[in-house]
Amino acid sequence: MPPFPDFSNPTLFPTFASLPLATDDVPPNSPPYNLIGTISENMTLSTSPTFICKDPSNAPFALTLRIPASQVKQGVQGGGYDVSAFKKGFTVVVLNARRSGVSEGKQGFVEVPVGEVKIIPGNVKKLIEIGESRKEVERKRGQVAGKEACQACGTEKEEQKLSRCKGCESFWYCNKECQTLDWNERGHKSACKVYRAVKAIFPEAAG
Ligand SMILES: [Zn+2]
Ligand SMILES: [Zn+2]
Numbered sequence: 001m002p003p004f005p006d007f008s009n010p011t012l013f014p015t016f017a018s019l020p021l022a023t024d025d026v027p028p029n030s031p032p033y034n035l036i037g038t039i040s041e042n043m044t045l046s047t048s049p050t051f052i053c054k055d056p057s058n059a060p061f062a063l064t065l066r067i068p069a070s071q072v073k074q075g076v077q078g079g080g081y082d083v084s085a086f087k088k089g090f091t092v093v094v095l096n097a098r099r100s101g102v103s104e105g106k107q108g109f110v111e112v113p114v115g116e117v118k119i120i121p122g123n124v125k126k127l128i129e130i131g132e133s134r135k136e137v138e139r140k141r142g143q144v145a146g147k148e149a150c151q152a153c154g155t156e157k158e159e160q161k162l163s164r165c166k167g168c169e170s171f172w173y174c175n176k177e178c179q180t181l182d183w184n185e186r187g188h189k190s191a192c193k194v195y196r197a198v199k200a201i202f203p204e205a206a207g
Contacts (some may be wrong), residue, residue, distance in 0.1 A: 004134040004170075004195075005202050007036060007056065007127040016061035016110070022098040035097035035110060037061060038123040039090050047072050047079035049114075053092055056124055062109035063092055065117065085119055091127060093118040093201055120197040122190065127198070130191055152178035152186065168195035 007013050013036050020026050020033065037053030040060065044050050049065045065083070073080030086092070094112055102108035120127065137149065149156045151171040162172040165179065171188065173179040182188040 003138070004131050005198065006131050007124065008131065010056065013056055015057045016055045016059060016099070017107070019097050019099045019110070021102055021108075022100045022111075024098070032095065033097050035061075035092075035094045036120075036124055036127070037063065037092050038125070039086055039088050039092060041088065042083070042086070044078040044083075047074065047076065048111075049078040049081055049083045049086070050109075051086055051092070054124065056128075061107070063094070063117070064109050064111040065114040066111060067114055081114065087119075087121075089123050091120040091122060091124050093120060095201075118197070118201045120194055120201070122194040126190075126194065130194060148172040150174045150178050151188070152182040165192060167192040168199065170195050170199070 005012065010018070011031055013034055014031075016035065016037070019035060020030075026033075035055065037055045039051050039053050041052045042049070043052055043062070048067065051063045051065075052060050053063050054060055065081070067079045067081045071079070071081060094110055094117055097110050097112070099108040100111050122130075137151070146159055147156050148159050148162055150162060150173050151165075152173060155174055157174070159172070162174060163179070165171045165173070165188070168191075171182070173182065183192075
């Protein structure tokens, strides 16, 4: 099974306050400064959609979306841009984030073109929880190449003898019963969507 990013690791996913400024010269060998935050409220006041998000340390920060000029409707809040994907409780991901507007007494914000913001359908706490349970699975599983463990009952078999979740392609099951159990009673129904989103954003990490 491929690894899942460790969203609780502050080196991989730093807090808002530890991001470099947009005006800083960042050395080329620096870590990637990938910012994650749970959307907590929409506080759009101008034509730029703006959301308050909570970073992994639960500190709030403002995320402002830059809408392509040709698509901005002047005089309309949020520029008339459809931000329905930015749901409360979902996680925004900004790769290589920088802080703007920082001055004395002002913590600043993160401003990015709307197309560069990725969304994961679950909050940061859930991402960290999934990472923890994934680590647990990794610890339990055997080290034999080509073998995988059923996510529902833990039985280890050769890959060909298990079936894979077609949604996320990250989990294996003995049979339909095990898969249904995991989907309905063990939370894979919501976790599957998270996995799919995470794999699309971090293909090297989530396989
Ligand atoms: Zn799945
Ligand atoms: Zn099973």
